[in-house]
Amino acid sequence: MSKLAILTSGGDSPGMNMAVWAATHAAQARGWEVLGIRQGFSGLLRGESLPLSSSKALPYARLGGTFLGTAREPEFAHKIPAALHRLQQAEVSHLLVLGGNGSLAGAARIAEAGFKVVGIPCTIDNDVDGSDESIGFDTALNTALWLFDGLRDTAEALPRWFSLETLGGDTGFLAQAVARAGGADVLLVPERPLPLEVLEQNMREALGRQGFAFLVASEGYPELMGTLERLEQALGLRLRHTRIGHAQRGGRPSGHDRLLARALAEHAVEALAHHHSGMIGLQQGQYRRVAFEQIGPRKPFPKDLL
Numbered sequence: 001m002s003k004l005a006i007l008t009s010g011g012d013s014p015g016m017n018m019a020v021w022a023a024t025h026a027a028q029a030r031g032w033e034v035l036g037i038r039q040g041f042s043g044l045l046r047g048e049s050l051p052l053s054s055s056k057a058l059p060y061a062r063l064g065g066t067f068l069g070t071a072r073e074p075e076f077a078h079k080i081p082a083a084l085h086r087l088q089q090a091e092v093s094h095l096l097v098l099g100g101n102g103s104l105a106g107a108a109r110i111a112e113a114g115f116k117v118v119g120i121p122c123t124i125d126n127d128v129d130g131s132d133e134s135i136g137f138d139t140a141l142n143t144a145l146w147l148f149d150g151l152r153d154t155a156e157a158l159p160r161w162f163s164l165e166t167l168g169g170d171t172g173f174l175a176q177a178v179a180r181a182g183g184a185d186v187l188l189v190p191e192r193p194l195p196l197e198v199l200e201q202n203m204r205e206a207l208g209r210q211g212f213a214f215l216v217a218s219e220g221y222p223e224l225m226g227t228l229e230r231l232e233q234a235l236g237l238r239l240r241h242t243r244i245g246h247a248q249r250g251g252r253p254s255g256h257d258r259l260l261a262r263a264l265a266e267h268a269v270e271a272l273a274h275h276h277s278g279m280i281g282l283q284q285g286q287y288r289r290v291a292f293e294q295i296g297p298r299k300p301f302p303k304d305l306l
């Protein structure tokens with residue numbers, strides 16, 4: 001009998017729970033047993049798991065975070081034999097890994113050892129190569145926009161200079177989406193540091209045009225706080241800075257993320273049923289099986305987004 005083990009790994013993202021439920025549901029429909037691994041690869045190495053059923057997982061599907069728990073296990077690549085031993089011990093035939101770049105790299109190492117593993121991109125950073133979108137990105141974007149809009153209300157009432165700092169690690173996908181969807185005046189992303197004079201000029205133009213200026217920055221921008229201080233001095237204006245922080249990673253998944261999670265999970269189970277290993281990615285509206293070897297360490301940042 002087939003037995004699917006599911007784990008969530010790395011930074012959690014809204015929609016992971018939905019993907020766990022959808023995969024459980026799809027696997028049970030095929031008559032498979034399902035096992036949830038606790039705390040990602042760390043829990044796998046410790047052999048911590050629980051039997052899953054569709055009815056057990058369903059109440060969590062609409063919630064953020066991950067009810068299985070997650071962990072960062074940077075040394076996992078060196079512990080593959082121990083992980084394989086645990087999988088064999090639990091009589092697991094297929095593994096589903098939900099996570100971002102590091103987690104998918106861990107999944108690839110297990111697949112290299114001959115085990116059937118499929119990965120699904122889950123990260124609010126949306127920086128997984130081979131997929132236009134990752135689960136959680138849309139929810140994080142909406143959370144940030146809710147704050148952006150709040151700041152905008154007050155900016156229009158009492159003109160000031162505002163900056164909003166998003167998560168995103170050392171990539172700018174999330175910040176650029178917030179800036180574009182919100183209509184920010186200046187975007188700071190690690191992929192393209194800007195000279196101070198350019199920042200100052202853009203801010204001055206926005207201040208002249210509308211009486212206030214809005215800057216969106218990714219947390220990974222080099223020397224972000226120092227840059228903002230220097231800009232503040234150059235403009236001679238006080239900055240109102242908001243850092244969203246980890247709240248951006250939580251919250252109930254948006255409808256879009258739930259649909260994405262469900263579709264990716266269903267395709268993942270189907271791929272496993274056909275003895276495929278790799279990642280399921282969304283590419284130009286199509287769900288595709290992407291070989292682990294084809295996935296780069298990080299999605300290239302498209303220049304036209306700048």
Ligand code: F6P
Pocket residue numbers: 010011012100123124125167168169170219249
């Ligand atoms: O999972 C990605 C992410 O949320 C990044 O956006 C952020 O920089 C990082 O994780 C935060 O990591 P930690 O939760 O370990 O502080």
